[in-house]
Amino acid sequence: MIRKAKMSDVFEIKALINSYASEGCMLPRSLDSLYTTIRDFMVCEENGKIIGCCGIHPDWEDLGEVVSFAVVRGRTHQGIGTQLLNACIKDAKTVGLNRLFVLTSSPLFFKKKGFDEINREELPWKIWADCVNCSKYPDCDSVSLIQEI
Template identity: 50%
Template sequence: MKVRKALVSDIKSIHRLINEFAKKGEMLPRSLNELYENIRDFFIAEENNEIKGVCALHILWEDLAEIRSLAVKKDSQKKGIGSLLVKKSLNEAKKFGIKRVFVLTYIPDFFKKIGFKELDKSKLPQKIWGDCIRCPKFPECDEVALIYEFME
């Protein structure tokens, strides 16, 4: 399994994978335009030239970033691909000097195993709620907020 930064040529596959989960209400959909604009945020996991998973690290402020759009193909789940993608994103956040990385998720136990801690959503800055307006569940969000804080 190889994890690398996404390329423009990966976008249509990333779009299909993310929107498969979005159709089930498991994550927000992403448009092709949005994916092209944010290509630098994405890592992909691939095996035999096939994308098995995707994850984005979206920087919001000088000390805050978000893990978003984590998706692993159903037939490739439970093999460590999601953890590998999240850890790669956390390593990049650390290189950029980001001190805190949060996630909004329906699978909090997955992130807790990596070292994220549960957080009251109201503790997150208002700025992060921009994407939420597009969510069909807004304002009754049922996702769990978690945060990873780097030790000094």
């Protein structure tokens, strides 16, 4: 079941995101960060457990970022990520976002979903403020992609 995240989901979302962050696949999230941005997130819940999450963070006028996109290991390649992304895109439209971008080490998934690779210099500088929190900074290997929605 895909739904908006609730405050009671924060600990499970944090554990999921940070399991990937510990491998350098995404930025870690603190409890504070998740509590203050919980309205940005959608989750996939199965049997009372969070098995996937994805957030859309508005960054600039009509531009939002896909953030903290994760599905539990062993449940990838089952359509959960696609459902989460579609729900987030629908939600992004409701607040007036017309474009979404993602910084990812797994660009193939997003390319299959209609995102196009761009040079990171095309994104507003404000977006790179989070980069200093990444374990790979300043040697970033993420790919920047964008999609009109």
